[in-house]
Amino acid sequence: MRQVTLLGPLDGVDLAAEIAAFGVDGPVALVTAGWEEGERNDAEVDRRLGGGSRNLNLYGRRLDILESDPGYADAERLLRTQIDELRELYLLRLRHALAGLEVIRRRFAEAQRRPGSELDAAIDAVRMLDETHTSSIAAAYEHFYAQNPPHERPAITRHREEVAAIVAGCAAIAIAGGHVGVLNDCLHLGHLAALIEERPLLAWSSGCVAVSERIVVIDDDDPAGRPDEIYDIGIGVARGMVALPAATSRLHAHDPDRLAVLARRCAPSVCVLLDPGDRLELRSGRLADLTSVGVVAEDGQVLRGAQAA
Amino acid sequence: MSPGPARGPRALTRLRSEGSSPEAIDQLLREQRVPLVEGPICTFLWRGDADGVAVDHRMPEIPIPLPLRRLKGTDLWYASVELPRGARIQYRILVRRGESTESMNDPLNPRVVGEPIGSQSVLEADGYLTPDWAYPDPTVVSGELVDLRLPSRALRRDAQVTLYIPSRMRRDRRMPLLVVHDGGDFLQYSSMATVLDNLMYRRLMADCVVAFTHPGDRLREYGASAAHSRFLTGELVPHIEGSLRLRGDPRGRVLMGASFGGVAALSAAVRAPGFYGALLLESPSLRFTEATPSGTFGDVFEPVVRFVNSVRAHPKKVTDRIFLTYGAFEPLAVPDRAMAEVLERMCDELRVMEALDGHNWINWRDRLLDGLGWLFPGEARLIYPG
Structure with a gap:
């Protein structure tokens, strides 16, 4: 049974104790690809993990692949452009759909009536947009991998084999935070999902987001004013949940109406707030213990402790 | 936006109540940032002898130029305006002596900004912050x-x-x-x-x-x-x-x-x-x-x-x-x-x-x-x- 522990942004957490709690013995395979150019600046996190961790260097490997296989790099750039275009259209439609939903919600509030089927229909429209966008991204990836099978690219194969060999000698895997998009790209390219299969996983901050099925991004401080969005598809090791790290600093208003919409958009997955000090356990990829995190209920209330469970 | 209330803002009211002596004006100008910013009320000041003093500006609904009044019995000129929070104004002082009018940066305000057409004084209302x-x-x-x-x-x-x-x-x-x-x-x-x-x-x-x-x-x-x-x-x-x-x-x-x-x-x-x-x-x-x-x-x-x-x-x-x-x-x-x-x-x-x-x-x-x-x-x- 695979063990997964997810943490909020690190804040004095004893990482070595978390690894020890898995009950395994051996070095930890470390992923710090989300730190991008700072990937190898990992001495501090290695110390906190108890020392002897082995950095998989996924960011550096990705750069090497793009450098040594220009054909793949060009194809991937086209894929990125395609996904960026999909995302732009999705955000355009999403803004309008959410604005419409807000108007309906306000109208019910002004009339002091309980939201009815009109609101459900408006939320369904947003859910449909989310689903369509997710499917479009998945189709783009599928087409890309069909056209550019990674196992036929020597540079990718070599790096994947090296990564697999390192992980084979490790007892657990730890994934740090940073840039969730970069991290996600590196996890996919390194084919980490398959390697995580039989090993305990400790992830924190955006590491929790990238190992989920969907990467949902929220940020009230975004200068571009982008709404809560499905950004990408994660590696899907943690299922049935949407990880929202650093939620307290990213959600200023804690507006229950908005959180309710978010919860209903993500359902049946559970929106899990992972602030510093929060901790979530999964067994066989499913939520096992919700008592140490915040959970967004469908009425927009943030539940904690026994209520969350 | 509107010209300030007829009653002077606090600093000037205090100055008046203290007799508006040259020493009191010296002290006010030493201690206060000019223009005075007291909540939404901003007061332009100029000191000296002139036949007329005004502020050249582009604030809407306020006379252009905005004339300053002389504080009775002193060489201190003033005019107040009310500005919304976070506002920022560029201006110059116009001093008229006889037939001639001189345009200058506000000598009491060290905040000056360069522009292709020349420099201008800057008034930062309450709440303005340089990013x-x-x-x-x-x-x-x-x-x-x-x-x-x-x-x-x-x-x-x-x-x-x-x-x-x-x-x-x-x-x-x-x-x-x-x-x-x-x-x-x-x-x-x-x-x-x-x-x-x-x-x-x-x-x-x-x-x-x-x-x-x-x-x-x-x-x-x-x-x-x-x-x-x-x-x-x-x-x-x-x-x-x-x-x-x-x-x-x-x-x-x-x-x-x-x-x-x-x-x-x-x-x-x-x-x-x-x-x-x-x-x-x-x-x-x-x-x-x-x-x-x-x-x-x-x-x-x-x-x-x-x-x-x-x-x-x-x-x-x-x-x-x-x-x-x-x-x-x-x-x-x-x-x-x-x-x-x-x-x-x-x-x-x-x-x-x-x-x-x-x-x-x-x-x-x-x-x-x-x-x-x-x-x-x-x-x-x-x-x-x-």
């Missing part, structure tokens, strides 16, 4: 500024361009291109290289290459000139896209300009519909006429007025997004406000920001995060701690 991203940050690696000379058939001269190349290059992405009119002024008076360094470093905007163009005969080239549009669309953009690894598609091309530069940006987009993905227009000089006779705004504006009138008559979509900003305290606020509905029909998405500031380079600097952050969305929201 932290406008200051140089020693921890940020600066982008590179490279001078480029491009022979232009369209302009019949060698065009000078300063290219900004961001410090962070990602091998898996091609960057967009931003073309900025009045590039030298934006670099000098709006600290735009510093702003770009900071916004890109903090990922509040996407990394992009920026072409700062330098005008020749500015009012002619920027006044909706077809030659200038041909230069941008047929020469400059293809040249830069051909020599750097840029996106090279409409969504990767943005034109930006302030004042007449805004007219140049809009007119280039109108002449090449679909070529540019977005426009950033800051206080664009979009003068138009409806009932007023031709020539109302002078010869320089004639081609602009013709262009804007034609756009207003038949607005068509020319680009995806337009960010329009202007100062509430500038004469162009009226036509720019009126143009919003026209611009809305010329793009898919329009964002308008009316700033509590005027027609100046600091206002245009202060709006850069809103404009660039919207047009080139950054990845800050994708980055989580540790």
Whole structure:
């Protein structure tokens, strides 16, 4: 049974104790690809993990692949452009759909009536947009991998084999935070999902987001004013949940109406707030213990402790 | 916005109650920042002998110039206005002695800003803060500024361009291109290289290459000139896209300009519909006429007025997004406000920001995060701690 522990942004957490709690013995395979150019600046996190961790260097490997296989790099750039275009259209439609939903919600509030089927229909429209966008991204990836099978690219194969060999000698895997998009790209390219299969996983901050099925991004401080969005598809090791790290600093208003919409958009997955000090356990990829995190209920209330469970 | 209440604000009231002696005035000027900012009430002060003193400014609904009154029995002159929170005003003091009037920066106010047309004093109302991203940050690696000379058939001269190349290059992405009119002024008076360094470093905007163009005969080239549009669309953009690894598609091309530069940006987009993905227009000089006779705004504006009138008559979509900003305290606020509905029909998405500031380079600097952050969305929201 695979063990997964997810943490909020690190804040004095004893990482070595978390690894020890898995009950395994051996070095930890470390992923710090989300730190991008700072990937190898990992001495501090290695110390906190108890020392002897082995950095998989996924960011550096990705750069090497793009450098040594220009054909793949060009194809991937086209894929990125395609996904960026999909995302732009999705955000355009999403803004309008959410604005419409807000108007309906306000109208019910002004009339002091309980939201009815009109609101459900408006939320369904947003859910449909989310689903369509997710499917479009998945189709783009599928087409890309069909056209550019990674196992036929020597540079990718070599790096994947090296990564697999390192992980084979490790007892657990730890994934740090940073840039969730970069991290996600590196996890996919390194084919980490398959390697995580039989090993305990400790992830924190955006590491929790990238190992989920969907990467949902929220940020009230975004200068571009982008709404809560499905950004990408994660590696899907943690299922049935949407990880929202650093939620307290990213959600200023804690507006229950908005959180309710978010919860209903993500359902049946559970929106899990992972602030510093929060901790979530999964067994066989499913939520096992919700008592140490915040959970967004469908009425927009943030539940904690026994209520969350 | 309105002139302040007849009763003087607290500092002056106190001064009066203490007898308004020269020593008391000395002390007031030593201890207080001038103009006085007491909540929403801002009081201009000037000290000396004169036949009349006034403030030259562009605040709406306030007499221009705003006359100062002499505090009875003293050589201290004053006038109060009420300003909204966060407002910022540039002004000069006019001192009349006999037939002659001298325009000067406020000698009691050390806050002065440089402008191409000369320096001006600055009044920062309660709540105004210079954005932290406008200051140089020693921890940020600066982008590179490279001078480029491009022979232009369209302009019949060698065009000078300063290219900004961001410090962070990602091998898996091609960057967009931003073309900025009045590039030298934006670099000098709006600290735009510093702003770009900071916004890109903090990922509040996407990394992009920026072409700062330098005008020749500015009012002619920027006044909706077809030659200038041909230069941008047929020469400059293809040249830069051909020599750097840029996106090279409409969504990767943005034109930006302030004042007449805004007219140049809009007119280039109108002449090449679909070529540019977005426009950033800051206080664009979009003068138009409806009932007023031709020539109302002078010869320089004639081609602009013709262009804007034609756009207003038949607005068509020319680009995806337009960010329009202007100062509430500038004469162009009226036509720019009126143009919003026209611009809305010329793009898919329009964002308008009316700033509590005027027609100046600091206002245009202060709006850069809103404009660039919207047009080139950054990845800050994708980055989580540790």
